[in-house]
Amino acid sequence: MFQSLLSILGRAALVAIFLMSALGNKIPNYSKVAAYMANEGVPAPQILLGGAIAFLIVGGALVLVGYKARLGATLLLIFLILATYFFHDFWTVKDLAAKEFQMIQFLKNLSLCGAMLFIMANGPGAGSLESVFSKRSGKK
Template identity: 45%
Template sequence: MNNLQKWTSLLGRIFLSTVFIKSGIGKILDPASAQQYMASAGIPGWLLFPTIAVLLIGGLSVLVGYKARYGALLLIGFLIPSTVIFHNLFADASQEIAFMKNLGLIGGLLMIYSFGPGSISFDGKNINYD
């Protein structure tokens, strides 16, 4: 792995994880709105706490590169059903941008799962890129 790849892997993880960490913190700061939004899609309010946990644990895992592949899988497991439930293209065409954004996030997470977090990470010392 060359020097540019080391730093772009880190930068990519920072950008990617920020989406999930910010979302988790937003749900902590305004749980009533989050539960109301969930209820509008038929999701029970008690799932808010596990949702926050998944967003923060997965996001922080990807950010610092500790068990980043597991963190990426956790977030993919969250994104697939939430994309279908909240951004259903077939029910509401106006959801296309959010749907496509989530596909892009899933793509980035699949790359972390496939190639690892890079050498500037807690996992980096255990990865052989050759």
């Protein structure tokens, strides 16, 4: 029971940044975010922003509930790789303070990539819908 609670809390904490990014920023500020993306060199920003939102919501929800969590983690990993490349390229920044800020954001995303790889390798853990379904079907 304690392991399930910790897994559920861990998955919720992990995906909060993705779900809030989509629901609290990207959707309500769609035009501004697309303009920012265009300014950063993202091709077809209106289209890719829609895709990013879908990856964030679907991936975040799948990891959160622990159903098809490996797929959800894959979607979030793809988002992270692209977002990190386009928006946290600290190696191109000249201003020292801005460079440090972007390096921190880069490393944060690198850590999140590690968490997604961990889920892809090990599954969602205890307290997930996958664990409930596998117990009911007799699989371990």
